[in-house]
Amino acid sequence: MTSSSRFAGKIALVTGAGRGIGRGTAEALYEQGAQVIALDIIEENLQNLKNKYPEITTVQVNLGDWKATKEAIGSLPTVDLLVNNAGVYRMGSILDVCEEDISLHLDVNLKAYLNVAQVLARKLIAEKRMGTFVNVASVCANKPFGKSGAYCISKSGVQMLTEVLACELGPHGIRVNGINPGVVNTDMSKMVGETDKRILIERTPLGRIGEVPDVVHGILYLLSDDSSYMNGHSLVVDGGLLKF
Template sequence: MEISFKSKRILVTGAGKGIGRGIAIELWRAGANIVALSKTRSHLESLQQEYPSIDIVDVDIADWEKTRRVVESLGTFDALVNNAAIAICEPFLNASVSSYDKTFDINVKAVLNISQVVARNMIDNKVQGAIVNISSQASKAALKDHAIYSASKAALDGLTRAMALELGPHGIRVNAVNPTVIMTEMAKVGWSEPARANEMKAKIPLGRFGEVSEVVNAVVFLLSERSSMITGVELPIDGGFLAT
C-alpha cells in the first residue's frame, strides 16, 4: 500500500532520536516536508546531516510560552505528530511532585499547547489535517513503577478523544497509538534489566517487544488518507498485551 505525502508539511516533535526520528524519516521518504522539533540540538543536527532537506527546530517544550511562539512562527502544517515524551520510573509510594510536574509538562501540557497552535492554523487556512499522539500501553494497564507515566498517558488518551470530538467538524482527525515496549533509549530506563524484560515479554502473546518501524507504520497510516474515516481511536501496537 503506497502512501504519499508529497507537498504536505508535517511537524514531528521529539524527532531527534527513537520513534520520533523514525517517523520523521519515513514521512520524509513518503514525500513530506518535515519540520523536526526536539530539545537537543545535537540530535537534530545529526538527523539533518543525514537528511539535509529536513528542517530542524530546538526548543524545550516544557516552556509553554516559548514553545507557543516558536510553533506559531513555523506557519501552517498539514499534519502533526506529538511524539516527545519523558519517562520517570518510580515506585508509587516514592513518586515525587517534581517527577509528576516534569512528566505532565511534557507528556500532556505540551501536547495541548502545540496542538492548539497547529490546529488553529489548520482551521484558519482551511486545512483538513491529521494529528497523531504517541501514547502507551501504560495508559491502559498498570505497570510497576509507572504510576506517574501511566497517569500522563491516560490523560493523553483523554485529550486525544476530546481533540477528535472538537476538531472533527473542521475536518481534522486526531488519533493516538499505544505501543508496548519499544527498545529506544527512553524505554531502556524501565526495561533494560533482563528479568523484568522477560516478565513483560511473557505477557505479550507475540512474545517480543516492538520495533520502531512497527510504530512508524501505524502512524503513517493514521496520518494518511487511507484512514480518512478514523478519528478518536487509541490503537494498541502491543503484540496482544492488552488482549490478555
C-alpha cells in the same frame, strides 16, 4: 529524492524527532514525500538527523516550557500533519513520586501535546484547511504498570486529550487519533530493567518487544488517507500484551 509520494505536498511536524519513534517517523515521512519539521530538545540529535536529511527543518525547544513552545510552533508555517511524540519517563513507585516528577511528566507528556495541537489547529481552522494529528501515548494509558505511575497518569491523559481534540476539531476537518505502543526497542525502554523486560516479553503472545518500524507503520497509517474515517481512536501496537 524520495522513494514515495504518499505525503507529497504535506508539511509534517514531529516532536521528539531526535531519536527513537520520533526519528523513525520523521525519516519515514520525509522518504514518503512530506516536508518535515523535526522538533527536539537535544541539538546534537537534531544535527545528526540534519546531516542525513539536509532538507529537513529542525527546531530546538524545551516542550516543558509552555511559552517558548507556543512561540516556536507559532513561527512555523501551517502544518498539515502533526505527530505529538516527545516524552519523558522516570521509573519509581507511586509512593515516591515527588512534585517535580509529576510536573515533568504532565508538562512534557501531556500539556505540551495540547499546546502544540492548539497552535496548529487554530492556524488550520483560520485558513479553512484540513489536517491530521497523531498523539503517541502508550499501553500505560490502558493498564497500570508498576514503577511507572507518573508516566501512566500522563499517558492516560494523552488518550483522553486525543478524544477531546477529535470531538472538537472533527467538524473543522481535522482528524485526531492516537497510537499506544507497548515496550519498544528505544533508548527509553532501556530504563526498564532486564528482569521486567523479560516478564513483559513472556506476557506478549508474539514473544518479543516492538521495534521502531512497528510503531511508525501505524503512525503513517493514521496520518494517511487510508484511515480517513478514523477519528478519536487509539491504535494499540503491543504484540498482544494487553490481551493476555
